Amino acid sequence: FNSYLTELPTTIFTLMSQLAVKHQAINLGQGFPDTEGPSDIIDVAAEALKDHKNQYAPLVGLPELREAIARSNQRFYGLEIDPLTEVMVTSGATEALAACFMALIEPGDEVVLIEPLYDTYLPMLKMVGAIPKCVRLNPPDWKLSEEELRKAFSSKTKAMILNSPMNPSGKVFSYEELEVISRLVREYDAFVVCDEVYEHLTFHVKHIPLMTLPEMRDRCVRIGSAGKSFSLTGWKVGYITASSALISVIAKAHQVLVFSTAPNLQRAVAYALNKDDAYYQDLSTELEKRRDFLRNGLHRLGFQTLPSDGSYFLVADISAHAGQKSDVEFAQWLVEHAGVAVIPVSAFYDAHERQPPQNMIRFAFCKKMEVLEKALKQMEKAL
Ligand code: PMP
Ligand code: GLN
Numbered sequence: 001f002n003s004y005l006t007e008l009p010t011t012i013f014t015l016m017s018q019l020a021v022k023h024q025a026i027n028l029g030q031g032f033p034d035t036e037g038p039s040d041i042i043d044v045a046a047e048a049l050k051d052h053k054n055q056y057a058p059l060v061g062l063p064e065l066r067e068a069i070a071r072s073n074q075r076f077y078g079l080e081i082d083p084l085t086e087v088m089v090t091s092g093a094t095e096a097l098a099a100c101f102m103a104l105i106e107p108g109d110e111v112v113l114i115e116p117l118y119d120t121y122l123p124m125l126k127m128v129g130a131i132p133k134c135v136r137l138n139p140p141d142w143k144l145s146e147e148e149l150r151k152a153f154s155s156k157t158k159a160m161i162l163n164s165p166m167n168p169s170g171k172v173f174s175y176e177e178l179e180v181i182s183r184l185v186r187e188y189d190a191f192v193v194c195d196e197v198y199e200h201l202t203f204h205v206k207h208i209p210l211m212t213l214p215e216m217r218d219r220c221v222r223i224g225s226a227g228k229s230f231s232l233t234g235w236k237v238g239y240i241t242a243s244s245a246l247i248s249v250i251a252k253a254h255q256v257l258v259f260s261t262a263p264n265l266q267r268a269v270a271y272a273l274n275k276d277d278a279y280y281q282d283l284s285t286e287l288e289k290r291r292d293f294l295r296n297g298l299h300r301l302g303f304q305t306l307p308s309d310g311s312y313f314l315v316a317d318i319s320a321h322a323g324q325k326s327d328v329e330f331a332q333w334l335v336e337h338a339g340v341a342v343i344p345v346s347a348f349y350d351a352h353e354r355q356p357p358q359n360m361i362r363f364a365f366c367k368k369m370e371v372l373e374k375a376l377k378q379m380e381k382a383l
Contacts, residue, residue: 008123012347016331020341026375029341031167031312031364034371037232038272038279045268057263060251061089061239065266068273069224069239076199077212085244088251091261092236093197093225095254098124100193100221100240102253105130109158114144115356116348118167118195133157134350139357140306140317142171146180153184159191162210165198168315168348168362170308172205182213190219191246197225197238200280202310203288211241218243221250226269228312231283231366237261237269287312290365290372297376298363301383312366315345319359321383326358334361338382340375 016029070083090096107129133152164173211220221242227233303316322330327344349356
C-alpha cells in the first residue's frame with residue numbers, strides 16, 4: 001500500500017457527516033445546500049439523458065459548454081477566452097485541482113499556500129512530491145501579512161494556490177491584496193492555481209479573479225465549479241480557464257485521470273451558465289440572508305464570529321463556551337449534546353508544521369432558514 005494514503009485520515013467532512021447521522025443531528029458541517037438546484041437545469045440534464053447524450057464526451061469537454069464558459073469569463077470579468085484552446089471541463093473542481101498539480105509540479109517544487117486551507121490541497125500536493133510552504137492568515141480579521149507571504153517564496157517556488165472566496169474563512173481577497181500576490185508571483189516567476197469555486201457566492205463585495213490583474217493572464221489557472229454556482233454539488237462538474245500552453249498540459253493529466261466528464265450534465269451546465277443576472281443576484285442574496293441569520297443567532301448565544309464575505313461558511317470563535325475544550329472536542333460535544341454538526345477549523349491547517357489554532361469552528365449556512373433556526377434553538381438549550 002501507499003503509506004501516505006494508509007496514514008491519511010478520513011476527511012473531516014465525512015467524519016462529521018457520519019456523526020451527524022449517528023446523533024440524528026442537523027448537519028451544518030459539510031458544505032452542501034439542503035435544497036435541490038434549479039429545476040429547469042435538472043430538466044435539461046434529464047432531457048439530455050434521454051437524448052442519447054450518454055457516451056464519452058470529448059476530452060476537453062462539450063463545445064457548447066466550453067463556449068458557455070468562455071462567454072461567462074467575458075460577461076463577469078471581461079476576460080477574452082478562446083473556447084477552443086483556453087478552457088477545459090473537469091469532473092468537479094477537485095479533479096481540476098489534481099490535474100493542475102500533476103501538470104505543473106515536479107518532485108521538490110515548492111508551492112505556497114494560505115492557511116486555513118481547503119483540505120484536499122495538501123494531500124494532493126504531497127502525492128505529486130511538492131513541498132508545501134504555508135502562510136497563515138491572522139484572525140480575527142483574516143489579514144494576510146505581505147512580509148510573511150514573501151518569506152514563503154523562494155527560487156524553488158513553482159506555484160501558489162489562491163482560494164478566493166475562501167473555504168473555510170469566507171475571506172474574499174481585495175484588489176490590493178491581489179496586487180501584493182501578483183507582485184511576488186511575478187518576481188519569483190511562479191504560476192497560480194486560483195480556486196474560485198465560490199466566485200458567485202459573495203455578499204456585497206466583488207470577486208476579482210487574479211487572472212484579470214496586469215500580466216497575470218498567462219500565469220493563472222482559474223477553476224470554477226457548477227456544483228457551487230448552481231447548488232448541484234453532487235454533479236461534480238468543474239471547469240478550468242487558462243492559457244492554451246497551460247491547458248494543453250493540464251489536459252494530458254485529465255486524459256490519464258478521468259478522460260472525460262458526464263455529457264448530459266455538461267449540456268445542463270452549458271444551459272445553466274447562460275442564466276440571467278437575476279439568477280446570480282438571487283443566489284448570493286439568499287445566501288447572504290442565511291449568513292446574517294446564523295451570525296445574529298450566534299451572537300445572541302455569546303459567540304463571536306469572524307468576517308465572511310463569501311462562500312457557504314461562517315467561522316465562530318468558541319472561547320466563550322468551550323472552556324478547556326479544543327475545537328475538535330467542542331465540535332464533538334455540540335453534535336452529541338446540541339444535535340448540531342460543525343467542522344473544527346484546525347482541520348484546515350498543516351498540523352505537521354505548527355500547532356493550528358484550536359478556538360474556531362466552521363458553520364455551513366447554505367441550509368434552509370428553518371433548519372438554521374432549529375440548530376440555533378438546539379444550541380441555546382444545550383449551552
Ligand atoms: N475547492 C474548494 C475551496 C471547495 O470548498 C470545494 C468544495 N467541495 C472544492 C474545491 C471542490 O469542488 P467540487 O465539488 O466541484 O469538486
Ligand atoms: N467543500 C465542502 C466543504 O468544505 C465539502 C466537500 C467534501 O466533502 N469533500 O464542506
